[in-house]
Amino acid sequence: MILVTGAGGHLGANLVRRLLAEGERVRVLLHTVRDEPAVAGLRVEQMIGDLRDPGLAAAAVSGCRHLYHCAGKVSTTYGNHDEIFTCNVLATRHLLRAALNAGVEKVVVTGSFSAVGHRHDKPSDETEPFNPFERHLPYGHSKAAVEHEWLKACVEGLPVVIAVSTAILGPHDFKPSRMGQVLIRFAQGRLRAYVPGGFTFVAARDIVEGHLLAMSHGTPGQKYIFASEFLSFDELMALFGRVTGRPPSALRVPPALMSTAAKLAAIVMPYVAPHAEQLLTPAAIRILRLNRRADVSKAQRELGFRPTSIELAVREAYDWFVAQRMIARPATRIGMPVDA
Numbered sequence: 001m002i003l004v005t006g007a008g009g010h011l012g013a014n015l016v017r018r019l020l021a022e023g024e025r026v027r028v029l030l031h032t033v034r035d036e037p038a039v040a041g042l043r044v045e046q047m048i049g050d051l052r053d054p055g056l057a058a059a060a061v062s063g064c065r066h067l068y069h070c071a072g073k074v075s076t077t078y079g080n081h082d083e084i085f086t087c088n089v090l091a092t093r094h095l096l097r098a099a100l101n102a103g104v105e106k107v108v109v110t111g112s113f114s115a116v117g118h119r120h121d122k123p124s125d126e127t128e129p130f131n132p133f134e135r136h137l138p139y140g141h142s143k144a145a146v147e148h149e150w151l152k153a154c155v156e157g158l159p160v161v162i163a164v165s166t167a168i169l170g171p172h173d174f175k176p177s178r179m180g181q182v183l184i185r186f187a188q189g190r191l192r193a194y195v196p197g198g199f200t201f202v203a204a205r206d207i208v209e210g211h212l213l214a215m216s217h218g219t220p221g222q223k224y225i226f227a228s229e230f231l232s233f234d235e236l237m238a239l240f241g242r243v244t245g246r247p248p249s250a251l252r253v254p255p256a257l258m259s260t261a262a263k264l265a266a267i268v269m270p271y272v273a274p275h276a277e278q279l280l281t282p283a284a285i286r287i288l289r290l291n292r293r294a295d296v297s298k299a300q301r302e303l304g305f306r307p308t309s310i311e312l313a314v315r316e317a318y319d320w321f322v323a324q325r326m327i328a329r330p331a332t333r334i335g336m337p338v339d340a
Contacts (some may be wrong), residue, residue, distance in 0.1 A: 003027045003064040005051065005095065006071030007044075008035025010157075010180070011165065013172040015211055015304040016044060016340060022051075029060050031071065033185055039175040051091035067107045068211055075139045088142040089149060096153040096160065108214045109150050109221055111164035113200065113294060114140035124291035126164075126223050146200060147223070154221045162223030163207070163214040167292055167311045171206025171320035177339070183317055186237070187244045187327045193251040197288030198232035203313035206305075213303040228307040229295040239311055243318050245330050272323045 005011040007028035019026050019058055020042060027045040030036060041136040049056040051071060052214060073087035080127060092109065099107055114137065130136075130144045150160045150206040164257075179201075183290040202210075205337030210226030218224060231239070299305035321327040 001025050001027055001045075001064045002066045003060055003071060004068045005028065006059070006069070006110075008038040008174065009097060010072060010170070010175070010177045010204065011207055011211075012068075012070040012175045013038040013168060013174060015070065015208045016042065017172065018205075018208045018212070020044070027060070027064065028179075029071065035174075038172070043247050047084070048196060049060045051095050051150060052086050054094045054098065057091075057094040057114045058101070061095070061098045061102045061104055061246045062088040063101070064099075064271065065105050066215060067095075067104050068215070069095055069107060069109045071209075072110065072112075072143075073139070075137065081138045081223055084138045084144075088139075089145045092146050093149045096149060096158060100153060100156060100158040106156060106215060106220070107153075107160045108163050108211050108218070109146065109160060110211070111147065111162040112140070112143040113164055113225065113227075115143035115147060115167045116225065116294075118290060123227075123295040125295035126298055130339055151221070155321065159220035161214045161218035161220060161300065163211045163218075164223055164225040165210075166200040166202045166225075166227040167206050168204055168207055169201050169310060169317055172204070173317060176321070176326070180317065183240060183314065184321060184326055185243075186240045186248075186250070187246060187250070187318065187321070189249065191250045193253045194233050194237060195253055195288055196233060196236070198230060198291045200230045200294040201310050201313075202226055203228045203308050203310055204308055204316070210299060210303075210305055213299070213305055218302045219302070222302075223294050224299040224303060224305075224306060225294050226259070226299055226307075227296050229310040229314065230293045231310065232291075233288060235332075239314055243311070243314050246325075 004012055004026060006014050007016050008030045016026055016028055016039060028039050030048045033048060047060055051057050069092065073084050075084055089129050115130050116124045117130050118124055119128060147162060150162055154160050167179055168177065169179055176184065206228050214224055237250060241248045294306060296335050320327045
């Protein structure tokens, strides 16, 4: 039996489907009943609960040989410090302790590129230390603390590997993710503006493959970064245009102006649209302006990781959103019929 936590998320939903396709018996842990659509119709053993409960963690790992810990609270704001800490750090501690006590053979924990050190002069690799004195989001600090929990578990005898994810693009994005929402808004003509900058992205199939490689070949106590391609936001907008058939129409706004607008939106939105999610938060804009690049040579060298196409990942995501009726496919694509 294999346990996948966070199966309702973008990575978890894709990972579960890959494991099932390979004939594995899978137990999924969902946070709430709202996550059930991500595994609806799949032949999985389902549990619902909060890993901040040590008893739930012990029940979830019982009888499992392997564990993929994909659950976590992602945030690009500076609020909810306590919730981010308990969901990401304490929950991971409970799960790893339960896995050690239950005799789980190996664990892969999903890490974040936010917890990898940043260099302006070269792509970041696994050796680059996280600098806690730089300006980081609470989420980044929490994922760095998760790595301490992982290392402590290794010292105590639990074989754990970290699979570091960059920004994921691809299908089975049920919530949808932040990047999924950007694609949806672009396809609907509702993406009004964007800021120059860029980030390193990973195809959903690539980060899933990375997790499987980390489980089968990863050295316990090591971490591996998985990424497909760096794209500037200009390149991403052009790619979205090719895939959706909609000419890029979003306004390219200078970073300083966009940052000011984002700060004002962060103040106003809780009052005028309390349930809406702000995609370009001030922190997200700052991260994009860093133009962070990832070095995946360690995963390539030690695990045989081979990145695939981000354009294909965006096409898969778009087709999936259309199938889910989150996007209405246009009648034509760049002057030709859709089915041409």
